[in-house]
Amino acid sequence: MIRGIDLQCYENNHAHRTEEMDVERLVVRRGQPFSVVLQCTEQIPQHQDHQLNLILHLGKNNEVVLKVSDSEQDHGKWWFSQRNAQGEVMLTLHSPADALVGLYSMTVVLLSADGQILEQTKPQTFYLLFNPWCKDDSVYLPSEELLQEYILNENGILYQGSWDDITTVPWNFGQFEKDVVDICFEVLDNSPTALKNSEMDIANRGSPVYVSRTITAMVNANDDRGVVSGRWDGEYSDGVAPTRWTGSVPILRRWSEDGGQKVRYGQCWVFTGVACTVLRCLGIPTRCITNYSSAHDTDANISVDYLFNDQLESVSEGRKDSIWNYHCWVESWMKRDDLPEGYNGWQVLDPTPQERSDGVFCCGPCPVRAVKEGEVGLKYDTPFVFSEVNADLIVWIVHPDGERIQVSQNSKVIGRNISTKSVSGDFREDITANYKYPEGSMKEREVYKKAGRQVGQKNKVPGQLELFIKHAPAVHGTDFDVIIEVYNAGREDTDAQLTVTSNAITYNSIHRAECQRKTTSLTVPAHKAHKEVLRLQYDHYGACVSEHHMIRVTALLQPTDQDNIILQETNIPLKMPVLHIKIIGKAIVSRKLTAHISFNNPLPASLQGGVFTVEGAGLTEAKEIKTHGKIEPGQAVTVKFSFKPTRAGLRKLLVDFDSDRLRDVKGEATIIVRTKM
Numbered sequence: 001m002i003r004g005i006d007l008q009c010y011e012n013n014h015a016h017r018t019e020e021m022d023v024e025r026l027v028v029r030r031g032q033p034f035s036v037v038l039q040c041t042e043q044i045p046q047h048q049d050h051q052l053n054l055i056l057h058l059g060k061n062n063e064v065v066l067k068v069s070d071s072e073q074d075h076g077k078w079w080f081s082q083r084n085a086q087g088e089v090m091l092t093l094h095s096p097a098d099a100l101v102g103l104y105s106m107t108v109v110l111l112s113a114d115g116q117i118l119e120q121t122k123p124q125t126f127y128l129l130f131n132p133w134c135k136d137d138s139v140y141l142p143s144e145e146l147l148q149e150y151i152l153n154e155n156g157i158l159y160q161g162s163w164d165d166i167t168t169v170p171w172n173f174g175q176f177e178k179d180v181v182d183i184c185f186e187v188l189d190n191s192p193t194a195l196k197n198s199e200m201d202i203a204n205r206g207s208p209v210y211v212s213r214t215i216t217a218m219v220n221a222n223d224d225r226g227v228v229s230g231r232w233d234g235e236y237s238d239g240v241a242p243t244r245w246t247g248s249v250p251i252l253r254r255w256s257e258d259g260g261q262k263v264r265y266g267q268c269w270v271f272t273g274v275a276c277t278v279l280r281c282l283g284i285p286t287r288c289i290t291n292y293s294s295a296h297d298t299d300a301n302i303s304v305d306y307l308f309n310d311q312l313e314s315v316s317e318g319r320k321d322s323i324w325n326y327h328c329w330v331e332s333w334m335k336r337d338d339l340p341e342g343y344n345g346w347q348v349l350d351p352t353p354q355e356r357s358d359g360v361f362c363c364g365p366c367p368v369r370a371v372k373e374g375e376v377g378l379k380y381d382t383p384f385v386f387s388e389v390n391a392d393l394i395v396w397i398v399h400p401d402g403e404r405i406q407v408s409q410n411s412k413v414i415g416r417n418i419s420t421k422s423v424s425g426d427f428r429e430d431i432t433a434n435y436k437y438p439e440g441s442m443k444e445r446e447v448y449k450k451a452g453r454q455v456g457q458k459n460k461v462p463g464q465l466e467l468f469i470k471h472a473p474a475v476h477g478t479d480f481d482v483i484i485e486v487y488n489a490g491r492e493d494t495d496a497q498l499t500v501t502s503n504a505i506t507y508n509s510i511h512r513a514e515c516q517r518k519t520t521s522l523t524v525p526a527h528k529a530h531k532e533v534l535r536l537q538y539d540h541y542g543a544c545v546s547e548h549h550m551i552r553v554t555a556l557l558q559p560t561d562q563d564n565i566i567l568q569e570t571n572i573p574l575k576m577p578v579l580h581i582k583i584i585g586k587a588i589v590s591r592k593l594t595a596h597i598s599f600n601n602p603l604p605a606s607l608q609g610g611v612f613t614v615e616g617a618g619l620t621e622a623k624e625i626k627t628h629g630k631i632e633p634g635q636a637v638t639v640k641f642s643f644k645p646t647r648a649g650l651r652k653l654l655v656d657f658d659s660d661r662l663r664d665v666k667g668e669a670t671i672i673v674r675t676k677m
Contacts, residue, residue, distance in 0.1 A: 130284050156288060295323055487529045596640055
């Protein structure tokens with residue numbers, strides 16, 4: 001009697017806000033009904049002799065088999081209702097709001113009165129995702145404006161640079177691009193738990209806490225068949241330099257096509273971008289966060305310890321504490337039924353492999369509120385996140401006999417300008433107040449104490465001398481001045497020794513090379529300032545600057561007759577040229593468009609091995625365009641690139657330029673694509 005089954009993909013996907021993902025396959029969200037139509041050769045008799053049943057299978061080895069009841073009596077279970085029409089039966093399926101997410105296989109069975117199978121349909125598959133629009137789902141977010149951004153927006157902005165010179169990088173999440181949903185579930189299927197005990201893994205797939213923690217571990221390739229391999233040493237020739245990626249889709253596709261082989265290489269913003277794509281795709285509201293002056297506290301003592309010898313050279317050994325210029329992670333929105341009340345909402349998930357958690361490189365979900373209140377006993381990984389935004393910086397001098405003397409403690413330098421993209425447009429929203437009380441306030445010091453550290457002794461006598469670092473605009477390829485100012489606030493002239501170094505560093509504080517060092521003995525008259533100028537020349541920094549184009553200037557001031565030392569550091573991001581993109585033609589789905597991409601070489605040196613990478617969700621897959629020969633100093637380069645948009649709406653084309661001496665040059669163009677005329 002049953003001829004076939006129409007999954008009504010277009011209507012269902014549209015109602016479940018997944019039509020951007022696919023209209024050929026059924027992709028629905030839990031806790032929201034969807035309908036399929038049985039096509040029959042004759043009317044199915046509606047009496048006791050015949051009964052329709054639905055059977056659902058989930059998991060590669062059918063770990064979960066559900067018989068769907070045709071009445072709603074069992075609250076919190078799958079059920080269906082049926083309506084007969086001319087030669088057709090409409091079946092409406094209702095999934096519970098805590099249903100397991102994944103790829104289901106569905107069979108419709110016609111039974112006789114005594115339970116014999118008379119007929120059954122060929123199995124049909126559909127994806128079930130989390131549903132932040134459903135008020136009973138634990139990822140429910142009651143704001144359409146926030147959902148437009150944190151689930152449906154395929155373009156984003158990642159914040160880089162330094163706390164006082166914030167730069168932006170556009171990122172293509174592409175969570176609705178072809179086959180991305182399949183790859184996201186493939187990532188879950190390759191987790192160590194799924195491979196070792198698939199029944200336990202599948203049984204937990206209704207929990208966003210479990211799923212998000214699994215994704216956090218799987219985005220990095222440190223312990224498992226994870227997606228991206230992290231590398232920070234500048235040697236990327238056997239892979240792709242982290243700065244070259246402009247989006248997540250090429251990374252996820254490469255991982256899947258290579259059978260789960262790790263993709264080389266990523267750094268924190270790459271892990272963050274990929275995690276955001278996967279979590280948004282699965283239906284968990286997610287946003288990307290940047291914390292400036294982010295502490296990496298290796299010994300979990302809520303302080304970052306800098307050690308110097310008598311010559312003011314760094315002597316921190318082994319796995320040392322450091323302050324990253326910035327660090328990126330994601331926040332996902334969910335209920336925390338596994339914690340006491342009050343910790344629902346935004347949760348920190350950090351996919352960058354830094355420290356182990358339960359033996360695995362992953363971090364979170366950790367409630368943002370627990371970080372603010374210093375509740376470091378709440379899971380997961382709250383002490384580590386608390387340190388990232390709240391640690392104190394302590395400077396020690398180590399004498400030749402090994403004795404350590406604490407010379408300064410600063411509670412104001414770590415965790416600044418915590419940033420995310422605004423839901424209202426392409427600008428920055430500062431969310432520092434979500435993570436901490438105002439620096440130096442009573443409440444902030446109270447929380448710091450609660451988190452398990454007695455607040456250290458402040459320096460006994462405030463020093464007479466103050467230290468400031470200022471610099472002119474620093475453009476990559478030019479020479480520029482850094483001014484170190486020593487001010488004497490006291491009534492007496494003071495003798496001191498000033499050591500200033502400039503180092504080429506990575507964004508996460510790895511020293512690539514020292515560019516310059518200058519030591520001066522000086523006498524600063526009372527109530528006066530002494531200025532020292534350090535000229536930074538391209539000839540010095542050009543050869544050793546990292547792919548993050550970052551110079552750190554460190555000044556250490558040691559008054560001759562006191563045992564305190566004043567440390568000031570400033571990170572100077574070198575300004576980069578911008579790529580100019582001009583779009584020729586009218587943007588219509590499936591019609592050819594041409595982009596003209598141009599830029600000028602700003603360096604006083606020629607560039608070789610130039611390559612442009614272009615991608616954009618709904619516009620084009622990632623493509624490379626190589627330049628030929630050398631690009632001389634000041635020379636302009638233009639390349640052309642043609643593509644056919646695949647989806648209508650507001651779209652972004654992202655471009656990266658990379659060469660031997662100049663990397664991470666970015667550009668973007670916003671395009672409104674219309675459906676066919």
